[in-house]
Amino acid sequence: MDTIRYLNTRWAHLFENKIRTFFVNKNVLDLGCLDGYGTYKFIKYGANTAVGIDIDKRYIDSAQKEYSNIDFILADIEDYDFEKYFLKTDVVSCLGLIYLLKNPKYFLEYISLVKSIKTIIIETVNYKDNQELLLFENFKLLNINVIENIFNKNGWHISFKKDFKVEKLDYKILNNLTFGDRVVLIFEKN
Numbered sequence: 001m002d003t004i005r006y007l008n009t010r011w012a013h014l015f016e017n018k019i020r021t022f023f024v025n026k027n028v029l030d031l032g033c034l035d036g037y038g039t040y041k042f043i044k045y046g047a048n049t050a051v052g053i054d055i056d057k058r059y060i061d062s063a064q065k066e067y068s069n070i071d072f073i074l075a076d077i078e079d080y081d082f083e084k085y086f087l088k089t090d091v092v093s094c095l096g097l098i099y100l101l102k103n104p105k106y107f108l109e110y111i112s113l114v115k116s117i118k119t120i121i122i123e124t125v126n127y128k129d130n131q132e133l134l135l136f137e138n139f140k141l142l143n144i145n146v147i148e149n150i151f152n153k154n155g156w157h158i159s160f161k162k163d164f165k166v167e168k169l170d171y172k173i174l175n176n177l178t179f180g181d182r183v184v185l186i187f188e189k190n
C-alpha cells in the first residue's frame with residue numbers, strides 16, 4: 001500500500017497544537033483521505049467525528065479495513081454531490097489534495113460557497129510567484145495568493161497561515177521552490 005506516513009515532520013506540522021484548536025470537538029470531512037491515516041489523526045487529536053473521502057478504491061478499502069470505526073466514502077470530489085455531508089460538517093480538510101484536482105480553482109470556488117461549512121484547512125505546495133496556475137509533472141499548483149483571493153471575496157478570512165518544509169519531498173519545481181515547500185492555510189467564515 002502506497003503511504004506517506006513516513007513523512008513524520010509533515011504530520012507533526014499538520015497536527016500541531018495551534019491547528020488542533022480549529023477541529024477539536026468538531027465534525028471533519030477529510031477530502032482526499034488516502035489510506036485514512038490523516039482521518040484517524042483528526043479523531044486522535046480531538047475531532048468529534050471524521051469522515052474520509054477518496055477517489056481510489058484501493059485506499060478506501062485499506063482505510064475501511066484499518067479504521068473500522070471511521071466512515072470512508074469512495075467518490076470523486078470534483079464530480080459528486082456530497083452537499084448532504086456538508087450539513088453534518090464543521091471543518092473540511094484538503095491536505096495534499098488540491099494540486100491533484102482537474103480544476104482546483106473551480107473546486108475551491110465551489111466549496112467556498114457552501115453555506116454550512118465554517119472552517120477549511122488547506123495544505124499545499126507554497127507556490128506564490130507569477131502565474132495563477134503552475135503545471136509541474138502531473139500536478140496543478142494553484143498560486144496561494146489566488147487561493148486566498150477566492151476565500152476573501154466569498155466571505156471568509158484567513159485565521160492561520162504557516163509555511164513549513166518537508167525534507168523528504170525536496171525535489172525541485174523552480175529555482176526557489178521545491179515540492180517540500182508547503183503551506184497550511186485555515187479559512188473561517190466571516
Ligand SMILES: C[S@@+](CC[C@H](N)C(=O)[O-])C[C@H]1O[C@@H](n2cnc3c(N)ncnc32)[C@H](O)[C@@H]1O
Nearest residue numbers: 032033034054055056075076077078095096100
Ligand atoms: C497526496 S494524497 C494526500 C493524502 C492525505 N490527505 C495526506 O495529506 O497525506 C492525495 C489523495 O487525494 C486523492 N484524490 C485525488 N483526486 C481526488 C478526487 N478528485 N476526489 C477524491 N480524492 C482524490 C488521491 O487518491 C490521494 O489519495
